[in-house]
Amino acid sequence: MSLLLPVSTIWWREVVRFFRQRSRLFSAIAQPLVFWILIGSGLSASFQPAGTSEKQGYIEYFYPGIVVLVLLFTAIFATISVVNDRREGFLQGILVSPVPRWCIVFGQALGGTTLALIQGILLLIIAPLIGIKFGLTSLITTLGVMFLIAFGLTNLGLMIAWRMESTQGFHAVMNLILIPIWLLSGAFFPITGVPDWLGWVMKINPLTYGLDAFRQSLYSNTIPTDTELPLWTLSILITSVFCVLTFLGATFTVYSQTN
Amino acid sequence: MENRITVENLSHAYGSRRALDNVSFTVTCGEILCFLGPNGSGKTTLFKILSTLIPPISGSVNILGYDLYTEKKAIRKLLGVVFQDPGLDPKLKVYENLKHQCHLYGYKGKDLNYRISELLEKFDIKDRTNDLVEELSGGLQRRVEIAKAMIHSPKVLLLDEPSSGLDIAIRRQLSDYLNLLATTENILILITSHLIDEAEMSGKVGILDYGKLVSLGTPTELKSQIVGDVVLIETSNTDVLSGAIADRFSVSSTIINDNLHVACEQGHEFVREVLTAFPDDIENVRIGKPTLEDVFVKLTGNPFE
Numbered sequence: 335m336s337l338l339l340p341v342s343t344i345w346w347r348e349v350v351r352f353f354r355q356r357s358r359l360f361s362a363i364a365q366p367l368v369f370w371i372l373i374g375s376g377l378s379a380s381f382q383p384a385g386t387s388e389k390q391g392y393i394e395y396f397y398p399g400i401v402v403l404v405l406l407f408t409a410i411f412a413t414i415s416v417v418n419d420r421r422e423g424f425l426q427g428i429l430v431s432p433v434p435r436w437c438i439v440f441g442q443a444l445g446g447t448t449l450a451l452i453q454g455i456l457l458l459i460i461a462p463l464i465g466i467k468f469g470l471t472s473l474i475t476t477l478g479v480m481f482l483i484a485f486g487l488t489n490l491g492l493m494i495a496w497r498m499e500s501t502q503g504f505h506a507v508m509n510l511i512l513i514p515i516w517l518l519s520g521a522f523f524p525i526t527g528v529p530d531w532l533g534w535v536m537k538i539n540p541l542t543y544g545l546d547a548f549r550q551s552l553y554s555n556t557i558p559t560d561t562e563l564p565l566w567t568l569s570i571l572i573t574s575v576f577c578v579l580t581f582l583g584a585t586f587t588v589y590s591q592t593n
Numbered sequence: 594m595e596n597r598i599t600v601e602n603l604s605h606a607y608g609s610r611r612a613l614d615n616v617s618f619t620v621t622c623g624e625i626l627c628f629l630g631p632n633g634s635g636k637t638t639l640f641k642i643l644s645t646l647i648p649p650i651s652g653s654v655n656i657l658g659y660d661l662y663t664e665k666k667a668i669r670k671l672l673g674v675v676f677q678d679p680g681l682d683p684k685l686k687v688y689e690n691l692k693h694q695c696h697l698y699g700y701k702g703k704d705l706n707y708r709i710s711e712l713l714e715k716f717d718i719k720d721r722t723n724d725l726v727e728e729l730s731g732g733l734q735r736r737v738e739i740a741k742a743m744i745h746s747p748k749v750l751l752l753d754e755p756s757s758g759l760d761i762a763i764r765r766q767l768s769d770y771l772n773l774l775a776t777t778e779n780i781l782i783l784i785t786s787h788l789i790d791e792a793e794m795s796g797k798v799g800i801l802d803y804g805k806l807v808s809l810g811t812p813t814e815l816k817s818q819i820v821g822d823v824v825l826i827e828t829s830n831t832d833v834l835s836g837a838i839a840d841r842f843s844v845s846s847t848i849i850n851d852n853l854h855v856a857c858e859q860g861h862e863f864v865r866e867v868l869t870a871f872p873d874d875i876e877n878v879r880i881g882k883p884t885l886e887d888v889f890v891k892l893t894g895n896p897f898e
Contacts, residue, residue, distance in 0.1 A: 336699065343696035347682065354684045423680025427741070430644050431697040432669040593648065 340433040341441040348412060348445025362407045363453050370400040384527040394464050398549045399521025401457050402541070405450045405484045406516050410508055412446030413491030417498045429592055436585045439492060443581060446488030447481060454480050461552070472554040479551045482573045483544040489580035496587045519545045543572040595658035596622040598643075598749065598781060603652035605638050605804075612638040614804040615652070620797070622657075622748065625775050625782040626809075629792040629885060630801035631898055636785035637677075639801070640753045643783065644674045657748055657781075670698075673747030677754040680738050683727035687718060687737050690726060691744060698745040712740040732763040739770075750774070750782045756791050768794040789886050789897075798885060802893040812885060819883040819891060822860030826853040826867070827877035834874050841870055847890045849897070854887055 352358055374393035383395045419425040428438055458476070461468070468476065490512070498504045518532075519541035525533055536542050547569035564572075598620050605613040613635045620626045628636045641647045642654065645665050654661035659668045674680075681690050688709065695705045713719040716736045726734060735755065742750060752771075756764040768791065775782050775796070784795060792798045792812065799809040808815055826846075828834045831853055835846045838855065842863070846855040857863045860880040868875060889897045 339696045339699060339701060343693050347685065347693055350689070351682065351684045421678060423676030423678040423738075424682050426646065426676050426678070427674065427680045427694070428697060430646060430669060430672060430674045431694075432666055433697050592646070 337434070337437050340431075341437050341444070344428070344438060344441025345444040345448065348442065349448055351415075352412075352449050358411060359453070362411050363404055363456060366400050366403040366407060367457070369403070370396055374400075383524050394466070395524075396522070397461070397464060397466070398545060398552060399516075399519070401454055401480070402483060402519070402521055402545055402548060403516055404453050404457050405480065406487050406512060408450035408453045409446050409484060409487040409491045410504075410512060412449050413442075413488060413495040414501055414504050416442065416492065416495040417501050417504055420496070435588045435592065439489075439581065439585045439588050442492060443485060443488045443584065446491065447484040450484035450488065451477070451480060454484065466552060468552060468554060472551055475551040476548065479544070479547045479570065479573070482570070482577055483541070483548065486540070486544065486573065486577040486580050489577070489584040492584040493580060493587050496584070496591050515539055515541050518542070520549075521545055540572065540576040543569040544576070547573055594748075595655075596779075596781075598657065598783075599653075599655045601653045603639075603642070603649055603654060605635075605642060605647075605650050611804050613642075613649075616801075616804070616806045617652075618799060618806060618809055620781060620783065622781045623775055623779045625771060625784065625796040626799060627784040627786050627792045627795035627797070628799045628801050629786055629789070629889070631787055631895075633803075634801040635804040636787075636801050637753060638804075640751060640783075640785050644672060644751050645669055670745070671748045673742035673745070673750045675738050675742045675750070675752040675755055677757060679734070680741065681726045681734060684725065686723050686725055687713075687729070688722045690737065691741055694741045694744045700745070708744055712743060716740045731758050732760075732766075735759060735763075735767065739767075743774075746778075748780060750780055752782070752784045754785055754787065756786065756788060761790065764788070764791060765794070772796070789884055792885050800885075800889055800892060802889070802895060807892045808888070815885060815888045816883045819856050819887055821856065821858035822880050823883045823887050824855045824857060824860050824863055824867070825879040825881060826855065826875055827851075828853065828874050829876065830874065834871060837871065837874075838867065842866070847887075847896070849886060849890060854890070856883065856887065856891065 374396045378392035381392050383392060416425070455477075494507050495504060498507070518536050518539050520536065525536045525542070528536065547566060550566040550569070600619070601617045603613055603616040604611070616639065628639060630636045638647070642649045642661070643656070645661070645668060649661070656668050657671055659671075661668060682693070685693065691709045691712065692705065695701070695708060700708060713722055716739070718733065718736055718740065721729060721733065726737065729737065739755075756767060759767065771782055771784075774780055784791070786792055795812070797810065798812055798815055800807045800815070808818075826834070831848050831851060835848065835853055838844065838846055838853070844855055844857060846853045855863065864878050864880060868878065886897050
């Protein structure tokens with residue numbers, strides 16, 4: 335049996351459901367957007383990010399971080415439904431079918447990734463308004479990097495969701511792990527100039543590299559790289575490894591939770 | 594391919610709590626077996642094991658010749674499963690739910706369309722094909738769910754509490770349909786239920802209590818374990834009257850739904866005697882044939898609730 339069919343049908347269900355619940359579309363994008371405008375404007379007067387050029391104000395510095403936050407939020411919303419789904423017959427019906435577990439994870443992960451990308455692209459449209467100009471090549475690489483980040487984050491969400499008995503538990507993990515991962519990824523402030531211990535925390539945070547790769551692609555590698563961070567290609571490599579590891583982690587979680 | 598499910602000495606436990614205790618039975622294609630038991634009797638655990646959702650702790654399960662421990666994948670292709678919790682996506686249309694199921698089992702194109710239209714026709718839901726599932730009534734949803742479980746022509750159909758939330762008329766309809774399915778398509782159907790009337794409508798009934806399979810047979814066979822009639826007495830003070838009847842007539846009575854049930858060979862004679870003995874304590878008396886509830890109480894000594 336072709337495994338493409340079950341993967342694509344699980345992916346398709348996630349996407350269709352999303353478009354039939356319009357409120358979800360706005361909730362994932364509105365909050366980060368408000369966040370960006372309020373905090374970005376508030377801090378831009380007093381805060382020039384270390385290691386960035388004078389031209390780039392805080393509101394522009396903060397922008398890639400907000401796009402990644404939208405990816406994170408969508409990944410969370412997409413995977414949180416698994417917690418409820420698991421208790422209901424629909425997902426149980428998939429579990430008793432002959433479809434291998436990894437196909438279920440792959441379909442769900444691709445579904446969440448697609449939703450995150452759709453929201454991310456909506457936000458990307460604003461980029462030229464704040465002075466970020468990109469050509470076709472940088473648009474393609476940017477989308478590629480966004481795909482990797484979204485795929486990794488969705489798998490991370492699945493790893494958590496498949497273990498949780500309740501959505502409250504998921505919220506706790508979200509506040510304790512997922513939001514700090516974002517805060518300490520260079521989205522909010524650059525790694526340059528932070529105390530050593532914090533620098534180390536940021537350096538072992540995989541999302542730091544995803545965000546760096548995203549920032550560099552957005553500017554077609556024309557902005558100075560954070561001196562503390564590796565080259566663009568290495569950032570991409572680390573992000574790809576993160577994707578593979580989280581996918582394996584999510585698959586392992588599903589196997590161990592359902593066998 | 595064998596045509597039966599054989600379960601031998603099946604046990605399962607959650608921590609120290611035993612959910613299934615040495616359950617053994619055999620059931621053949623074309624039969625409907627209903628596991629009847631109150632909440633906590635182990636029927637959902639049995640259902641989950643047979644549907645490959647949880648592995649058994651000990652014992653053997655063979656489904657149409659395949660071993661549950663080692664040949665799970667082959668078994669999954671043979672199973673159609675209807676869960677107690679809604680198994681349809683309410684945000685998808687009827688057709689989309691069925692299409693999704695087809696894809697999981699590898700059907701596409703012409704084959705997919707043929708299967709779906711055949712089932713829509715058979716289950717009389719063709720006119721609702723393009724409605725969202727959330728717009729359907731409970732009875733209709735249940736029908737779509739069974740259609741969904743039947744999409745790959747399974748040899749075994751497992752249904753967990755299929756009639757919960759359905760009224761009696763729809764329950765009867767469902768049961769008629771399942772009987773038809775079992776005989777015409779030679780499918781083996783296993784049902785779990787906590788409803789006496791649903792069990793009465795099944796070909797065979799297995800009574801589960803605290804994880805033990807207490808008895809198994811046709812409803813008539815099971816009820817023949819109670820000889821004679823069951824006298825049902827309505828009273829405002831069941832405990833006192835139960836004791837008094839036991840002292841006076843040396844028969845034991847059980848309390849079901851606040852009524853006293855007394856099994857006796859000659860119902861009409863007992864009614865006369867008991868009315869003469871306790872004229873003031875009895876509000877109403879009925880004589881009836883034993884139900885599966887009486888059998889359950891007699892076999893387990895526990896109330897059915």
